[in-house]
Amino acid sequence: MGKEMPSMSQPLFILQNAASGKHRIREVHAALERVLGGARREYQLTLVRHRRELGNAVRSVLQRATEREGAIVVAGGDGTINTVANAVLPTGLPFGVLPQGTFNYFGRSHGIPEDTDAAVRLLLSAKPQPVQVGLVNDRVILVNASLGLYPKLLEDRETAKREFGRSRVVAYLSGLIGLLRERNALQLQMETRGRRILMKTPTLFIGNNRLQMESLGMREAPDIGTGRMVALALRPVGRMSLLKLALFGALGSLGSAREVLSFGTDALTVRHEGRDAHPIKLAVDGEILQLQPPLRFEVSSQPLYLLKPLPAHCDAQ
Template sequence: MTYLFAINPVSGGRDKSDWEEAIRAYFADLPHTAHLFHLNGQTDDELIRQQIAQHQPDRVVAVGGDGTLKSVATQLLGTGMPLGLLPAGSANGMARELGIPPDAAGSLDVLVNGTPKAIDVISVNDDICLHLSDIGLNARVVMHYQQNNWRGMFGYVRAVLKALRKRRLLQVEINLGDVCVQRAALMVVLANARMYGTGAVINPDGDLSDGQFEVVVFRRLSVWEIIKLFWRYKPFNAKHIEIFPATSITVSTRRKAYFQVDGEYRGRVGEVNARVLPGALQVLMPAL
């Protein structure tokens, strides 16, 4: 079996040489072939397609965080080719969601002995979302984090504090097809998964393979509740959020809102259109 490893050398602000050494050592005595290449952050889509065409792998592996996973997944949608993950980023939300061990040995074992499973993907505006997309407060945090090139948890804390100083409620209209609701909210999340990369659970009943996603509306919260939003490791009080299951939606705002998809800031938008793509991606998960 042939494995192709797409390595993001800068994800999480950490050197990946230890991961590369672990990959080579793990496959040294196995009857498999491992090809490694580096992403450059400029022509990643083209580079991934080129490497896949050149090596014809049986499995493609993203080595990095959620952004790296997203880049590789985009090239594998609808192909049936299994996608693996080595969680080498700063926020490894999908690794948590999929139950991928955080260490090299454990996550490498999933690549060889794990089970492929079809998961849903959300088509959102001109993008795809594997994990979580949102407008409002968290998207503003992502903007500060990226535009200031802050790294690690300390950088994330700085971004949260900066966003809190200028937080404001959004006036939103959510069209679910059979019902339309209007709300004042700090943020609206399109959740394919259950939790953010920090471990904060916002969608406790989320399922990556149920053919739908959830629209999570965060209403007026205190500063302390907002802080818990980013670091609390259990579901939030239902009094402060509403959750609507959906297969397609349109979210409109009176004023343009900060918008992010899978941890990547996408600018300010006045409308978000989303629909689920059931079972569009095969991912490698730990064997039961």
């Protein structure tokens, strides 16, 4: 559908997450008027002021975009982008992003600028190109999914952001503080293509973003985008060892740590031994979910058609 249409002629249906702050709202609106208005490119902007409104807004925008054979664009962080991508993926409509989050791994990995004006200008020339999407129990994974320690660290990070503001420094510091707290280990049973792994671990992390995995120094990072994701789990360690591993990650050498088990996979089933009757808390692209086990991680057979620069001008995922 959308992948066959020239992006320069499609109307753009833009969803913006107002939670990014008043400054960001004005910044996006000004860029849209200046760039798209100046180029006489048709667009419609929908502002979502509360998280609970997002579902209805996405359905309304999808209907209009389908009727007009347009493209969906979302302005927000990786969590908001993920929510909209869940709805867009089955439709095959072109999908664009204006990164507005803290880390913006999804946009950065596909050559989409973090500068708002530059990202809007890209929409005038970008072409829909297929990008790999991961799934967990049919929920989209664009960047990563995790259970155990990492979801709790994300909750701590969001609390710190509300108190001290949204920045990468606040995110890093809140994560380090969180590592010093006592955590319970998970007893997991993992199966991938006939291989069974029984492991006690504080966290299991599934990566679908090559840029993030390269930044951690994972040797399997090149697998991403070739029909595989990267799974990594930490062997049981003390709090000081967790801090050491955090330092390894910050220095881009986590993949060389003895305490890390990692492997590439296109399909992984995870059970929490003794707790399969209870939902499992996990983080998906920065959003906390509760899913009923077993957790089935896999690469989607359907790609997302992302409006991005041609491959010669950006790194592959």
